[in-house]
Amino acid sequence: NHRKALALAERFGGRGGTARAFADRLRAQAARPPREPEAELPAEDAVALLSVHQAKGLEWPIVFVPDLGASPPRDGRRALRHPSGALAAALLDVETGAFVTTAALAEAREEGRRAGDAEARRLLYVALTRARERLVLSGEAGRAGGTWRALVEAGLSARPELALRIPLAEAATRAVGPAIAAGGEAAAAPPEPLPALAAPGLPPPAPRVAVTALSEHARCPRRPYFRGVGLSERASASGAVLDDPDRATARGTLAHAMLAEVDFAAPPLTRRVLLEAAALRRGYDPGAAGVKRIVADVLRFLGSVPGERLARAARAGALRREVPLMLRLEADGFPPCYLTGAIDALVEGRRDVAVVDFKYAVARPGASERYRAQLVAYALAAARAYPGRRVTAGLQFLRGGCGSVDVTPSTEELRRFEREAPRLALDASRGTAAGAPPTPAELGRDEARCRAEGCGFVWKCYPAAGARGAAAA
Numbered sequence: 126n127h128r129k130a131l132a133l134a135e136r137f138g139g140r141g142g143t144a145r146a147f148a149d150r151l152r153a154q155a156a157r158p159p160r161e162p163e164a165e166l167p168a169e170d171a172v173a174l175l176s177v178h179q180a181k182g183l184e185w186p187i188v189f190v191p192d193l194g195a196s197p198p199r200d201g202r203r204a205l206r207h208p209s210g211a212l213a214a215a216l217l218d219v220e221t222g223a224f225v226t227t228a229a230l231a232e233a234r235e236e237g238r239r240a241g242d243a244e245a246r247r248l249l250y251v252a253l254t255r256a257r258e259r260l261v262l263s264g265e266a267g268r269a270g271g272t273w274r275a276l277v278e279a280g281l282s283a284r285p286e287l288a289l290r291i292p293l294a295e296a297a298t299r300a301v302g303p304a305i306a307a308g309g310e311a312a313a314a315p316p317e318p319l320p321a322l323a324a325p326g327l328p329p330p331a332p333r334v335a336v337t338a339l340s341e342h343a344r345c346p347r348r349p350y351f352r353g354v355g356l357s358e359r360a361s362a363s364g365a366v367l368d369d370p371d372r373a374t375a376r377g378t379l380a381h382a383m384l385a386e387v388d389f390a391a392p393p394l395t396r397r398v399l400l401e402a403a404a405l406r407r408g409y410d411p412g413a414a415g416v417k418r419i420v421a422d423v424l425r426f427l428g429s430v431p432g433e434r435l436a437r438a439a440r441a442g443a444l445r446r447e448v449p450l451m452l453r454l455e456a457d458g459f460p461p462c463y464l465t466g467a468i469d470a471l472v473e474g475r476r477d478v479a480v481v482d483f484k485y486a487v488a489r490p491g492a493s494e495r496y497r498a499q500l501v502a503y504a505l506a507a508a509r510a511y512p513g514r515r516v517t518a519g520l521q522f523l524r525g526g527c528g529s530v531d532v533t534p535s536t537e538e539l540r541r542f543e544r545e546a547p548r549l550a551l552d553a554s555r556g557t558a559a560g561a562p563p564t565p566a567e568l569g570r571d572e573a574r575c576r577a578e579g580c581g582f583v584w585k586c587y588p589a590a591g592a593r594g595a596a597a598a
């Protein structure tokens with residue numbers, strides 16, 4: 126995306142436009158009414174039509190993913206960047222007029238193919254995880270491998286019972302609803318009920334929970350419950366409401382987006398431009414004080430020792446960012462669960478793999494306990510994806526002194542998490558519908574521990590502390 130922005134800027138400059146005019150134009154575009162994928166749906170039964178890229182981060186009750194019989198796009202360029210950084214190009218045979226593929230170009234293509242396969246899997250993951258209730262896939266079978274469908278079938282081969290296959294001849298009869306009369310008006314006949322698509326004997330749907338939601342629930346189930354009923358955290362038992370959580374989330378999201386897009390290996394000045402471009406693309410004014418502070422924090426991190434370490438990994442092609450994950454866990458007595466999320470940064474070594482989770486915050490005591498479940502889930506996903514390699518997990522704070530905290534779980538901790546996660550996921554997926562959560566005493570908590578962890582609901586869980594604070598004041 127940033128290459129696209131730079132190309133746009135170059136074209137604009139080539140036509141005589143100034144940097145200020147380009148910035149004004151971008152601001153005007155950011156302020157324009159939302160396009161189809163960004164627009165609010167006018168009614169609950171509306172249909173949104175959009176690409177997989179545009180669907181990222183959104184969800185609907187029912188999602189159709191068509192044309193899975195097609196193949197992911199392939200790179201047929203005659204000149205590519207070789208993994209060593211050099212240019213690799215095909216040579217023109219002037220006698221025959223044909224292009225001859227050089228060894229360097231073949232290597233660059235192979236590298237591009239591997240990267241393209243990984244990108245295709247990421248895109249498919251996005252497409253297949255947008256539906257909350259029902260996912261409908263269609264696409265021609267019978268072609269040679271290499272299609273989107275082949276990727277889906279490979280995944281389904283391990284769990285064929287997850288899909289209900291509908292022959293093409295029956296597909297039309299499944300799609301029922303009010304008949305549309307000439308002129309576009311719905312006919313008066315009442316709609317037939319949608320036939321049940323669940324295959325006989327299909328297990329009840331497994332809870333699908335974001336790793337971050339599960340982590341919050343594991344930390345203390347009272348916290349998500351209080352948020353669910355609209356309560357806010359406070360700085361102290363009797364004090365003011367903590368930072369608006371929505372604004373804090375927006376700041377963290379922007380910092381993460383910058384780190385997902387910036388070229389770690391770029392010179393400092395280019396990094397600043399890329400960070401500001403990332404903010405601009407999301408509709409933020411890079412000149413605003415809050416955005417400037419985030420850019421400054423991220424730049425400071427990029428220049429720090431851990432930032433340089435990630436830059437070296439990026440130069441060596443060993444850094445992956447925003448790696449999507451879906452973790453299936455089973456335990457006796459509970460339905461299996463699916464944990465979803467994305468690992469901020471993953472450094473691939475030959476013998477080990479390092480998981481890094483960015484936090485747009487200052488490192489404080491108790492941080493490793495606060496985020497432990499989240500990092501254990503990421504480490505477990507990495508251990509499954511890279512069998513035989515040693516997995517480490519760490520928190521990387523982006524503010525203050527850019528502290529790093531090692532949260533690598535032991536093997537026993539990974540096994541315990543595998544056993545306990547399905548119960549936690551079931552509880553977390555019920556949310557406030559499960560009723561009031563256990564009391565602090567039932568959870569084995571006390572005021573001193575909750576304070577040490579920095580929870581902002583002390584005022585709610587220990588009202589006597591609030592009264593003490595008010596009396597002291």
Ligand code: SF4
Nearest residue numbers: 345347575580582586
């Ligand atoms: S104060 Fe303690 S018991 Fe209450 S929500 Fe926070 S962590 Fe949980």
